[in-house]
Amino acid sequence: MSDAELVLRSTRVITPEGTRAASVQVTGGTITAVLPYDAPVPDGARLEDVGDHVVLPGLVDTHVHVNDPGRTEWEGFWTATRAAAAGGITTLVDMPLNSLPPTTSVDHLRVKQKVAADKAHIDVGFWGGALPDNVKDLRPLHEAGVFGFKCFLSPSGVDEFPHLDQEQLARSMAEIASFGGLLIVHAEDPHHLAAAPQKGGPKYAHFLASRPRDAEDTAIANLIAQAKRFDARVHILHLSSSDALPLIAEARAEGVRVTVETCPHYLALTAEEVPDGASEFKCCPPIREAANQDLLWQALADGTIDCIVTDHSPSTPDLKTDDFATSWGGISGLQLSLAAVWTAARERGHSLEDVVRWMSTATANLVGLDRKGAIEAGRDADFAVVAPDETFTVDPASLQHRNRVTAYAGRTLHGVVKSTWLRGQRIVADGDFTEPKGQLLTRTP
Numbered sequence: 001m002s003d004a005e006l007v008l009r010s011t012r013v014i015t016p017e018g019t020r021a022a023s024v025q026v027t028g029g030t031i032t033a034v035l036p037y038d039a040p041v042p043d044g045a046r047l048e049d050v051g052d053h054v055v056l057p058g059l060v061d062t063h064v065h066v067n068d069p070g071r072t073e074w075e076g077f078w079t080a081t082r083a084a085a086a087g088g089i090t091t092l093v094d095m096p097l098n099s100l101p102p103t104t105s106v107d108h109l110r111v112k113q114k115v116a117a118d119k120a121h122i123d124v125g126f127w128g129g130a131l132p133d134n135v136k137d138l139r140p141l142h143e144a145g146v147f148g149f150k151c152f153l154s155p156s157g158v159d160e161f162p163h164l165d166q167e168q169l170a171r172s173m174a175e176i177a178s179f180g181g182l183l184i185v186h187a188e189d190p191h192h193l194a195a196a197p198q199k200g201g202p203k204y205a206h207f208l209a210s211r212p213r214d215a216e217d218t219a220i221a222n223l224i225a226q227a228k229r230f231d232a233r234v235h236i237l238h239l240s241s242s243d244a245l246p247l248i249a250e251a252r253a254e255g256v257r258v259t260v261e262t263c264p265h266y267l268a269l270t271a272e273e274v275p276d277g278a279s280e281f282k283c284c285p286p287i288r289e290a291a292n293q294d295l296l297w298q299a300l301a302d303g304t305i306d307c308i309v310t311d312h313s314p315s316t317p318d319l320k321t322d323d324f325a326t327s328w329g330g331i332s333g334l335q336l337s338l339a340a341v342w343t344a345a346r347e348r349g350h351s352l353e354d355v356v357r358w359m360s361t362a363t364a365n366l367v368g369l370d371r372k373g374a375i376e377a378g379r380d381a382d383f384a385v386v387a388p389d390e391t392f393t394v395d396p397a398s399l400q401h402r403n404r405v406t407a408y409a410g411r412t413l414h415g416v417v418k419s420t421w422l423r424g425q426r427i428v429a430d431g432d433f434t435e436p437k438g439q440l441l442t443r444t445p
Contacts, residue, residue: 003027004045006424008383009037012054014356015375024055026381029423033377048426050385053418056356057375058090058122058382059338060363062147063237063261063309065330066092066124069115070100075314075402077119081438083335083400085121085428088384088417091364091372091441092122092334096129096150097161098313104129104161105137106144113440120438121427122420123382125367130172130183132162138175145442147367148182148235153219154190157284157329163190170226177232182367184235187219188285200325202277207324211286216241224251224258233257235366238311240266240285242295249304259306259366262296264340265331267308269407277322281407283311284329297348300358307362308355310337314403332401336394338384339413346414352388368444381424390416 006026013022013034021037025045041047061084067074084092094112096103103109103126116124128146130138138149151172152163163186164172176183192215199206220236224247227234236248239262251258265283270290274281281287299305313330321327333340342355364373371380393412396404419429427434 004032004042006381007041007045007047008055008421009047009049010055010385011037011052013375014054014056014353019054019353024375024381026424029381031375031377031379031381034375050418054352054386054388055375056088056352056384056386057360057373057379058384058420058422059088059359060091060369060372061089061310061312061334061337062093062307062363062367063311064092064094064334065098065313066094067098067314069111071098073316073402074098077116077124078436079400079402080312080334081119081121081124081436082433085420085433086400086417086431087335088338088386088420089334090122090382090384090420090422091125091369093125093127093147093367096127097156097158100160102129102161103127103146104131104134106140109141109144109146117440119436120440121433121436122422122438123441124438125441125443127184129161130164130176132164132168135171135175138172138181139179142179142181147443148184149176150184150186150237152186153223154186154188154193154215156186166222166226170230173226173230173232173234177230182233182235184237185223186237187223188215189218189222192218198325200323202322202324204271204274204276204278204281204324207282208271208286208288210325211284213241213243213288216285217244217247220244221247224248224256227258228254228256231257236260238263238266238285239296239305240288240292242292242299245295245299245304260304261307261309262300262305263309263311264333264337265407266296267293268340268344279320279322279324279327280405281331282324282327282329283313283331301350307366308341308358309363310334314401314405316403317405320405331407332403332405335399335401336406336408336413338386338417339392339415340408342388342415343413369441370444381421383421384417385419385421387416387418388414390414392416
């Protein structure tokens with residue numbers, strides 16, 4: 001006898017063993033079996049047959065700036081999680097800055113959890129922050145369930161989240177390593193940034209010159225040296241410089257515990273196509289040239305880069321001025337990340353299975369969410385149902401983000417998300433949303 005409540009059936013289900021026709025049985029929000037396509041539907045179970053649409057595990061985005069509380073006019077948990085759900089994302093991990101207060105103490109974490117609790121349409125976890133003066137707070141935050149700690153090696157853009165110098169980095173890293181935590185790092189060297197030409201104005205070429213590759217490369221070299229010194233686990237955020245890839249590969253070969261992410265905008269957009277004054281394309285580190293992008297894709301293929309995350313970092317439209325020097329540096333990408341990556345990936349001969357590995361399995365593994373990231377028995381029944389060959393043209397008015405500023409406006413993308421499911425419940429279908437059903441997640445001890 002089976003107690004299955006739901007059977008989700010498709011001719012194309014992406015599983016750890018590959019894509020196959022299957023019937024996925026769900027009980028109590030958990031996948032209980034992945035059976036042949038024509039397996040009998042148990043008595044009492046509801047059958048949802050999605051035909052030839054692809055069923056993939058819900059995406060896990062481990063780099064999102066929700067900005068709630070404190071800068072809720074920039075985004076907020078309600079809008080961010082709706083946008084994520086519309087894009088096939090079922091879990092996100094919120095960054096510790098751009099909210100007020102930042103997540104740099106247990107008290108601040110509790111404030112953020114309280115705000116998120118009844119607004120989350122998808123599951124939400126939290127990063128802690130490592131600041132020059134909060135080493136004493138790191139272990140308590142770890143014990144309270146944050147998934148790791150973010151730091152900057154150059155100014156963050158907000159005064160309440162100062163960056164670490166090399167001595168401060170060593171202190172924080174030593175403390176985090178002492179309890180087996182994960183340090184995630186915005187790696188740009190402030191001295192190289194200060195030495196770069198700072199012309200300002202609307203020309204993207206001038207902005208690109210102000211954030212040179214060697215700022216990333218030097219910061220990553222220093223980070224690897226510190227990680228080796230403390231035998232610490234570190235993760236490089238939003239890699240944009242392909243010049244750092246040989247250094248990362250060499251460090252891994254030597255046993256340094258370093259992982260790497262990149263972002264959809266580095267993989268789908270190039271510096272050559274950014275119009276002057278179009279600061280919706282501004283992010284730090286910046287979108288670089290097409291030749292650099294080719295090498296990032298190669299590094300994804302060979303495993304040097306582990307995963308793809310959005311680094312969703314929205315703001316109000318007034319902060320996106322036509323002066324690249326003073327406009328807010330961040331790209332909004334939650335709702336469009338899957339389609340943007342899949343569109344670029346398919347052109348390069350990659351499969352949707354590759355995209356799932358980079359955007360769901362690897363990200364879940366990064367933060368230890370062993371119930372997420374795959375369609376197999378024992379995992380949460382989190383799914384995205386996708387029509388991978390259908391296209392749509394990005395209309396900012398159709399986005400769920402609070403501020404509908406997007407670098408993808410007018411682009412035609414492949415991959416339409418037909419529905420998104422969280423623990424066996426459909427939370428969005430064809431633009432219709434349920435009430436929030438997300439849970440707050442903490443790191444598993």
